[in-house]
Amino acid sequence: MTLIVHHLGISQSERVVWLCEELGVDYELKKYTRSPLLAPPEFKALHPLGSAPVIEDGHVKLAESGACVEYIAQIYGKGRFIIAPGHKDYAEYLYWFHFANASFQSALMRDLAVRSLGLGATGDGTGRSGEISKRFKTKFSSMLTMMNDRLAKVPWLAGEQFTTADIMLVCCLTTMRCFNPYDLGEYENILAYLARVSARDGYRRAMQKGDPELDITLLVSATSPSWPSA
Known part of the structure; x- marks a missing residue:
C-alpha cells in the first residue's frame, strides 16, 4: 500500500508533505484548493471535521497534523527526526513539538477569531476590545x-538536531502569516533559523509540490507574506 497524503493548500498540512520529503517516503500527494478560504466539499468528506491534513495508509485513516507527523516518523521513518527518552534533549524536543499547536498556533487562531469578530483594538486602544488586543500582543x-532566545543557543528547537518539532512549528512562522500577519523584524535568531529551514532540500521540494504559489523567500522574510493571487 502507498501512503496517501491529502493536502489542503496553504495550510498546516504542509507539515506532512515536508516530513515525507525529508524522509524520502514513497507517497501519493492529493492536493485540494480552498474555496475560497475553507476546505472544499471533497476534502470535508474525508473526515467528520473536514480538517487538514488527512493521511491514508492501508486501513488507517488519520487526521490532526501532530498525529500524522508522529505516525509517519515512527512507521516510515523508524524514529528518524524524533528524539527518544534518555537523550539529553528529549524534554526540549517534547516541549517544542507540543508548543507548536498547543500554545503558538492556538494563540494565532484565537487572535484571528477575535479580529474577525471586530473585537480587536480600535481608536486609542482602550475599553474591552483594546484590553483583549493588548493582552494577546x-x-x-x-x-x-x-x-528567539532559544535559537540564540541552538540551531534547531530541540537542540543540535533537526526534528519533527521544527516541522511542527515552522508553518506558524511562515504560511500562517498569510492568514494572521505579524512582523519578525525584531527577532534575528528566528529569521536566521528560517533561513536554515529554507535551505533544506526537503522543505524546498515540499513547498514546490504542495504550495508552489507561495514564494519561499517571502515566507521566511521579516514581513508577512500576502495571500497569493489567484
Whole structure:
C-alpha cells in the first residue's frame, strides 16, 4: 500500500508533505484548493471535521497534523527526526513539538477569531476590545522572544538536531502569516533559523509540490507574506 497524503493548500498540512520529503517516503500527494478560504466539499468528506491534513495508509485513516507527523516518523521513518527518552534533549524536543499547536498556533487562531469578530483594538486602544488586543500582543511577543532566545543557543528547537518539532512549528512562522500577519523584524535568531529551514532540500521540494504559489523567500522574510493571487 502507498501512503496517501491529502493536502489542503496553504495550510498546516504542509507539515506532512515536508516530513515525507525529508524522509524520502514513497507517497501519493492529493492536493485540494480552498474555496475560497475553507476546505472544499471533497476534502470535508474525508473526515467528520473536514480538517487538514488527512493521511491514508492501508486501513488507517488519520487526521490532526501532530498525529500524522508522529505516525509517519515512527512507521516510515523508524524514529528518524524524533528524539527518544534518555537523550539529553528529549524534554526540549517534547516541549517544542507540543508548543507548536498547543500554545503558538492556538494563540494565532484565537487572535484571528477575535479580529474577525471586530473585537480587536480600535481608536486609542482602550475599553474591552483594546484590553483583549493588548493582552494577546503581550503574550504573543513573549512567545516570540522565548523562541528567539532559544535559537540564540541552538540551531534547531530541540537542540543540535533537526526534528519533527521544527516541522511542527515552522508553518506558524511562515504560511500562517498569510492568514494572521505579524512582523519578525525584531527577532534575528528566528529569521536566521528560517533561513536554515529554507535551505533544506526537503522543505524546498515540499513547498514546490504542495504550495508552489507561495514564494519561499517571502515566507521566511521579516514581513508577512500576502495571500497569493489567484
